[in-house]
Amino acid sequence: MIAIESLSFDMPGAGKSKRILNDINIHVGRGECFGLVGESGSGKTSILKCLAGQFKGWEGGIAVQGKSIADTSLKERSNTMQMVFQDPYGALHPRHTIRKILNEPLAIKGLPDKAERIHKALKDVGLDESFLPRYPHQLSGGQRQRVAIARAIILDPDIILLDEPTSALDVSVQAEILNLLASLHHRRQLTYLMVSHDLGVIAHLCERVAVMKAGEVVEVVAREDLIEGNVTHNYTQSLLQHAFSRE
Template identity: 60%
Template sequence: MKPVSVEHMSIRFGAVTILPDVSFDVAAGECFGLVGESGSGKSTILRCASMLLSIWTGDVTIGGRSVREMPLNERCRTLQMVFQDPYGSLHPRHSIRTVLSEPLKIQGLDDRERRMREALGDVGLPASFLDRYPHQLSGGQRQRVAIARALILEPEVLLLDEPTSALDVSVQAEILNLLVRLREERGFTYIMVSHDLAVIDHMCDRFAVMQSGEIVEVLPREAIKGNEATHPYARELIGASLEYESVV
């Protein structure tokens, strides 16, 4: 269980500034949400923090250690990312056994069969799924495999990029409850991107509202119900979500 600190993160693509200067802290074991309209920079923060993008300035520290200074193997053991699309994040020609065994081989870990079986069990899938391929699984099962892949190296921080938005509504709650249970059992620190404030309300302790690459307000989860935001955009965003929920 480790805290995460994002310090003056900034990134530009050509003449376009995506993130001008973003800073926030996440306590050890906390689930911290990032919300805002499309293009506000939420997913870019996760891609920078995981070093999938490397052309940014500023720093991200985990337990006081900079992700920039971590060797790749150490970084992979410290943080993992679960992507939005379970269809695109798994190689269609790789069996689930291959998907789960590759990180173990790269890290030089032994007892791979036990680790793979345990990882599937942790996400509610039977060991028999090891010999299946992604096209043989439902969307929810694929996302469970993606979560198992993130868990298998026993990281301390998980970055969740809208992990349920590509799934049927009936499956979304199952995946969210799985993530809640895993955090309770393992003490993970989560940073979670979502468009859905109902998901943030269910998952997160605090959340940041983003607009045009900037954090305009950080709020506790309890502020959603009564729309206690003070920034105009944050109030508008929460108000629209509450109005939509009252209609549906």
């Protein structure tokens, strides 16, 4: 579904550029839930940004459904890929109602049956139509993240890029959103590429995880191996140790 091959990216800076992704190789299968874990600055979000078209000028190959994304327009790409961001407070337009927020992707694509699609997306994320006339500031953090997820699924994408979707939420709300993501994954046969710094969250949702450090993937581990501590790289071991010692 997603094939990333020897992806490298240099962040242009004043005078000199800095390499933030180095020779990344990741293959995500259809319907898979794949995680990227690492500490701040390890480059995990940068991979999502390359996929989403926010970073340009990367080297290597990224193919989605067998087609190189260098050859697809942003508009075309948005039909197959959507993104959910970390901060539900910053991701929704503060002066747009929920109706307008959900209507916008439909209007851009010129799709028919808007009201019906909005209704279905809201229902899928566990909200009802009473939310439509409201503004984001009238919603709780968890409800906002639900709206952001509804906006992501309203175009029926195959892939959702999740950038720390629960790290700005309280633990009780995090549990609700993780449950929602798991059930959507199942019901809509979505493919997830999820970034998180929290191994517990990653292992809860993802079948495989790429561990990142300083712009490189040091190891790709299956969930079972992660839980049993079957990891080879020192860095993964130390991350695991920290995660286990906190439980």
